[in-house]
Amino acid sequence: MFSEELEKYDWEETSRKIREKRPADVERALGRERLTLDDFMALVSPAAAAYLEPMARLSRRYTQERFGKTISMYIPMYITNSCTNSCVYCGFNRHNAIPRVILTPEQIEAECRAIRQLGPFENLLLVTGENPRDAGVDYIEQALHICRPYFNNLTIEVMPLASEEYARLTRSGLNGVVCFQETYNRANYKRYHPAGMKSRFEWRVNGFDRMGQAGVHKIGMGVLIGLEEWRTDVTMMALHLQYLRKHYWKTRYSVNFPRMRPSEGHFQPNVVMSDRELAQLTFAFRIFDHDVDISFSTRENPRFRNHIATLGATSMSAGSKTDPGGYVTYPQSLEQFTVSDERTPAEVEADIRREGYEVVWKDWDKIFD
Amino acid sequence: MNELIIGGRTFHSRLFVGTGKFSSNELMSRAIKASGTEMVTIAMKRIDMENPQDDMLVHIRRPEIQLLPNTSGVRDADEAVLAAQLAREAFGTNFIKLEIHPDPKYLLPDPVETLHATERLVKMGFVVLPYIQADPVLCKRLEEAGAATVMPLAAPIGTNKGLVTRELLGIIIEQSNVPVVVDAGLGAPSHAAEAMEMGADAVLVNTAIAVAGDPVRMAAAFAQAVVAGREAYEAGLGAQAQCAEASSPLTSFLD
Numbered sequence: 001m002f003s004e005e006l007e008k009y010d011w012e013e014t015s016r017k018i019r020e021k022r023p024a025d026v027e028r029a030l031g032r033e034r035l036t037l038d039d040f041m042a043l044v045s046p047a048a049a050a051y052l053e054p055m056a057r058l059s060r061r062y063t064q065e066r067f068g069k070t071i072s073m074y075i076p077m078y079i080t081n082s083c084t085n086s087c088v089y090c091g092f093n094r095h096n097a098i099p100r101v102i103l104t105p106e107q108i109e110a111e112c113r114a115i116r117q118l119g120p121f122e123n124l125l126l127v128t129g130e131n132p133r134d135a136g137v138d139y140i141e142q143a144l145h146i147c148r149p150y151f152n153n154l155t156i157e158v159m160p161l162a163s164e165e166y167a168r169l170t171r172s173g174l175n176g177v178v179c180f181q182e183t184y185n186r187a188n189y190k191r192y193h194p195a196g197m198k199s200r201f202e203w204r205v206n207g208f209d210r211m212g213q214a215g216v217h218k219i220g221m222g223v224l225i226g227l228e229e230w231r232t233d234v235t236m237m238a239l240h241l242q243y244l245r246k247h248y249w250k251t252r253y254s255v256n257f258p259r260m261r262p263s264e265g266h267f268q269p270n271v272v273m274s275d276r277e278l279a280q281l282t283f284a285f286r287i288f289d290h291d292v293d294i295s296f297s298t299r300e301n302p303r304f305r306n307h308i309a310t311l312g313a314t315s316m317s318a319g320s321k322t323d324p325g326g327y328v329t330y331p332q333s334l335e336q337f338t339v340s341d342e343r344t345p346a347e348v349e350a351d352i353r354r355e356g357y358e359v360v361w362k363d364w365d366k367i368f369d
Numbered sequence: 370m371n372e373l374i375i376g377g378r379t380f381h382s383r384l385f386v387g388t389g390k391f392s393s394n395e396l397m398s399r400a401i402k403a404s405g406t407e408m409v410t411i412a413m414k415r416i417d418m419e420n421p422q423d424d425m426l427v428h429i430r431r432p433e434i435q436l437l438p439n440t441s442g443v444r445d446a447d448e449a450v451l452a453a454q455l456a457r458e459a460f461g462t463n464f465i466k467l468e469i470h471p472d473p474k475y476l477l478p479d480p481v482e483t484l485h486a487t488e489r490l491v492k493m494g495f496v497v498l499p500y501i502q503a504d505p506v507l508c509k510r511l512e513e514a515g516a517a518t519v520m521p522l523a524a525p526i527g528t529n530k531g532l533v534t535r536e537l538l539g540i541i542i543e544q545s546n547v548p549v550v551v552d553a554g555l556g557a558p559s560h561a562a563e564a565m566e567m568g569a570d571a572v573l574v575n576t577a578i579a580v581a582g583d584p585v586r587m588a589a590a591f592a593q594a595v596v597a598g599r600e601a602y603e604a605g606l607g608a609q610a611q612c613a614e615a616s617s618p619l620t621s622f623l624d
Contacts, residue, residue, distance in 0.1 A: 028605070028607060031607075033539070034539065034543055036605075038605075052617070052620045052623070053617040053618075053619060053620050056619035056620050057619060060619065245544070246544060246545075246546055247546070249509050249544060275623050276620075276623045279620065279623055303622070304622075307622045311619060
């Protein structure tokens with residue numbers, strides 16, 4: 001399990017190693033075909049800030065070699081904000097006095113139809129809060145069955161499950177699982193996730209092994225930028241990705257690095273990441289792993305997304321509502337996070353095409369499931 | 370240099386040698402000594418099992434050397450399993466180098482039979498070192514079957530052509546959770562050094578030593594090359610030069 005591997009890496013020691021990287025380390029990393037974790041640390045270090053342009057060039061080259069000039073489109077569908085966790089940064093925190101919604105089968109189907117009206121989406125990301133009792137595996141499985149006729153590719157972002165449960169959902173048409181570790185800092189993890197199932201660091205971090213063991217086709221990982229020193233956190237995620245690739249080699253992987261903004265809500269991020277740093281991180285991941293899908297949600301603004309689309313990103317959402325029933329059932333309810341890109345899917349598509357890139361709506365067929 | 374552990378045994382030398390093609394057993398023995406090797410492979414078909422004083426064996430057996438009997442000559446998994454059982458009886462070791470090449474011309478390994486045989490031999494308690502094509506997917510399948518190492522070829526056996534399969538070996542080394550021993554086709558110490566610089570865990574050399582002008586000196590040369598290559602890998606190779614560019618057309622949107 002990955003938690004044992006992670007124990008070999010001391011947080012402070014890793015942070016120090018990243019801080020001490022020199023230009024020569026960055027140049028060595030850029031000259032390599034296959035990078036070590038140490039090389040990755042050089043690319044996310046402060047020393048690499050001066051190498052943004054050669055990193056962008058390399059990142060673009062590797063991305064085009066593997067993915068061509070394409071961006072894959074997806075859309076999230078939140079089906080419940082019911083949650084037993086109390087994550088300090090999240091709008092769904094169980095202590096927040098907001099109306100709680102668990103969409104009925106009819107409502108889920110209405111949302112499916114509404115999304116298909118928005119654009120030719122085929123990749124659906126089903127999102128729930130974490131409530132094993134009221135929105136557990138049975139509920140998720142039912143939702144998958146409802147959505148299946150409308151979309152060719154179904155991904156879930158739900159509480160970590162047991163291996164047999166992932167296997168069961170895969171038999172029900174599940175293609176991928178997204179789960180954000182949020183932070184790999186074990187010592188501080190509980191500060192942000194004080195209660196509920198999400199407070200169990202090991203259960204969450206080893207969830208990825210359980211997905212791999214269950215044969216999930218695609219696994220999405222993520223660090224929430226704003227909690228801990230981001231350079232160290234993403235290094236741990238790179239380590240995790242490397243570990244998963246070695247153990248579950250038939251699975252495809254994606255990485256996400258959503259960043260929190262100071263303006264967003266009651267929780268003030270401990271670290272704020274600039275656009276330059278987000279670009280540096282994107283390039284570093286691509287140079288480290290040529291095949292990983294790098295995903296950008298509507299958290300990021302249109303200008304940044306238009307540029308990063310040609311420099312390393314490979315999938316994007318558009319037209320997203322981040323509240324349950326947001327497309328048609330409850331169009332005014334509370335969002336999980338603030339959307340910065342309000343463009344319609346058609347506008348996003350037109351902008352990406354203007355950059356000389358093709359928008360891919362469908363790259364899977366349910367006949368293969 | 371980091372230690373190499375295979376089948377619970379620690380190896381200080383990362384050069385494995387073969388025993389075929391030498392002009393005399395006496396010369397072979399001196400070459401093995403000069404190579405500093407601790408793993409020597411020997412073809413079951415060459416040994417006279419009725420005779421404990423078999424001349425070839427007498428020249429190989431040393432306390433520091435792990436004998437690695439190989440199944441060369443077998444054509445399928447059934448024959449390989451039989452050969453492995455005979456080897457265990459004859460040499461008292463669970464180590465087996467699995468070689469299944471039904472093709473007598475290029476001696477290329479059969480991936481399907483090799484995977485089947487590995488699955489069976491692992492269940493029988495063998496430490497299985499399969500000789501295979503440089504096929505990354507096959508390597509993962511063998512790893513899952515419980516192989517102790519994978520032994521992808523650098524070039525067809527006996528050709529001395531060097532790292533013909535370089536790209537694929539790179540992928541195998543990157544992905545593997547078991548030691549990667551580059552086997553077959555290494556014709557010069559520089560080839561061995563290059564494989565080690567790439568991160569191979571060990572190399573196996575036979576023909577290049579056996580047919581050299583002076584096999585004993587060539588064995589020593591390979592030994593040095595393997596150490597140099599491994600040291601370079603562990604030390605971290607320097608970068609190839611990147612061209613500097615003053616303008617920043619791709620990232621100016623961040624200014």
